[in-house]
Amino acid sequence: MQEPPATPVARDELALRRHRFFSDLLEATRNTQEHRVRFDPLGPTVHTGCEPDDKEEQFEELVTRLENVTRRLEKVPTKVAETQETAVQTKTPSPKKPSSNFIGGNSTSLSDPVPATPPATPTSTSTPPVTPSCNLTQQTISDSMSVAGYEDIIAGPVQQYLQLSQKIGGDVATHGKLVDQAFQIQLQFVKTAASRPAPTNQTEQVSLLGPTSKQIQAIQEYREKNRGSPFFNHLSAISESIAALGWVAVSPTPAPYVKEMNDAGQFYTNRVLKDWKEKDKTHVEWCKAWVQTLTDLQQYVRKHHTTGLVWAKSAGPRGIPPPPAAGPPPPPPSMPIGDVASNAADDRSALFAQINQGEGITRSLKKVTSDMQTHKNPSLRTGPAPFKAPFGNNADTNSPVKTVLPANAPIDKPPVFTRDGKKWLVEYQKGNKDLLIDSAEMNNVVYMYRCQDSTLIIKGKVNSIVMDSCRKSSIVFDSLVSGIEFVNCQSVQMQVLGKVPTISIDKSDGCQMYLSPESLDVELITSKSSEMNVMVPKGNGDYAEYPLPEQFKTLVSPKGLITTAVDSLG
DSSP, rough: OOOSSSSHHHHHHHHHHHHHHHHHHHHHHHHTTOOOEEEEETOEEEOOOOOTTHHHHHHHHHHHHHHHHHHHHHHHHHHHHHHHSOOOOOOOOOOOOOOOOEEEHHHHEETTTOOOOOOOOOOSSSOOOOHHHHHHHHHHHHHHHHHHHHHHIIIIIIIHHHHHHHHTTTTTHHHHHHHHHHHHHHHHHHHHHHHHOSSSSHHHHHHHHHHHHHHHHHHHHHHHHHHTTTTTHHHHHHHGGGGHHHHHHOSOOOOHHHHHHHHHHHHHHHHHHHHHHHOOHHHHOOOOOOOHHHHHHHHHHHHHHHSSSSSSSSOOOSSOOOOOOOOOOOOOOOOOHHHHHHHHHHHHHHHHHHHGGGGGGGGGGGOGHHHGGGTTTTTGGSSSOOOOOOOOSSSOOTTTOOOOOOOOOOSOOOOOEEETTTEEEEESSSSSSOEEESSTTOOOOEEEEEBBBBBEEEEEEEEEEEEOOOOOOOEEEEEEEEEEEEEEEEEEEEESSSSHHHHHHHHEEEEEEEOOOOTTTTTTEESSSSEEEEEETTTTOOOEEEEOOEEEEEETTTEEEEEEOOOOOO
């Protein structure tokens, strides 16, 4: 007899089938003893009555088979109990005990060979709701993992970096102590974020980030004060990449920001490797330890703070669950969709009806008489012009249009002369002839914007220079890696003392460029510009002036267009 699955309905069915089978079994046994029955083993049907030619051997075989069936049934309760232990337990009514029957005059209860199945413990099959205490527990685990992950960074690569810094000694060791303090300060900041919600205003956020920002600034200032140090490349590698600790204020991608800062520092770690790999392997290990520190920091941020610093959802002790939140407000009343749909359908019907008028569609047009035509009535030309809609009806008239101020526009903002990472900003300077950048580096960019009657001198080799919307200003520099670009400028001058690969001029009027002997292979790219002159040095220290063409002649040929510059007749 095959067992049905352990479900409430199946267990009731199993008990009923066992009851019926035992009843039939007892009845068959009684009839067998009286030699008046033939049992069909293929089904539960019991046929009363017997043919006279039945043999005694058949009855003995039948009794043996019945005993085997009884032994098999005695094993059924054990299997059912085992199944109930692993199945989903639900509350079901206990089956009724069948009545007692008599076999051979002896009273035997059916409950004796087959013990009753123990009642199942009622449990719910649905997933229990998540309680606030469960949320707090999960959040506590997440916060503790975040703090523990940062502590692992300090105990691992940061400690290795500090040990190697102390081994190198000098400015590197002093710089390393500042770095250690920066990581310790940020560890406290991470712990603070794990124990309180995010700040609600910018002032509070700035106050929390203040210690980390000051420590990063102290690390960078130490490099600037020790530019003559024999370990200047070591100090620069740390100063250029220590800004990675600012990931706490970056969202939604802080991990790529850490990688970017790590790459910026590797420009100087490569220099350290080049200078010290044959002298002292300690410096090589020092570079690897610092790069590994920022690499582990990037992985930590990607794992625990993927889209930004994670703050605690609530303040106070973790063990006290917050009060349950109030239910959501009732939904607003729904709009009368039927009215809107009917109005839209009516509008469309009216539109299609007008389109399908055929030749009668012109009936609604007004007739233009002769007195309304300007070519027949010249007096209309003296009146005001009719209103014309702006170009592009689909454009948003409320959207602001970005306008480019001309170079001669008045300056109404305070002057700016500062450095933002790798970028030098020189803006809104007026009448300042003493602007000087003497600590420029090869990866720096200089941006000069809306300066008038000012002169900027750059010492050292930088990456590129951009002069934007400047007027009557000058710039003097040593060498460039990329090039210099003039945009929307008027009456500006440039002088290169070393080498410049490219000079680009766009929408500028009046640009005078003094070249050096090393820059005679420069490439000049101009567009929509005028009054451009190139000053080429002579052997006697003087300059030869060459104007750049402003007019061009184009001819059409079978192969295409041929454009040549037209010499000025002036």
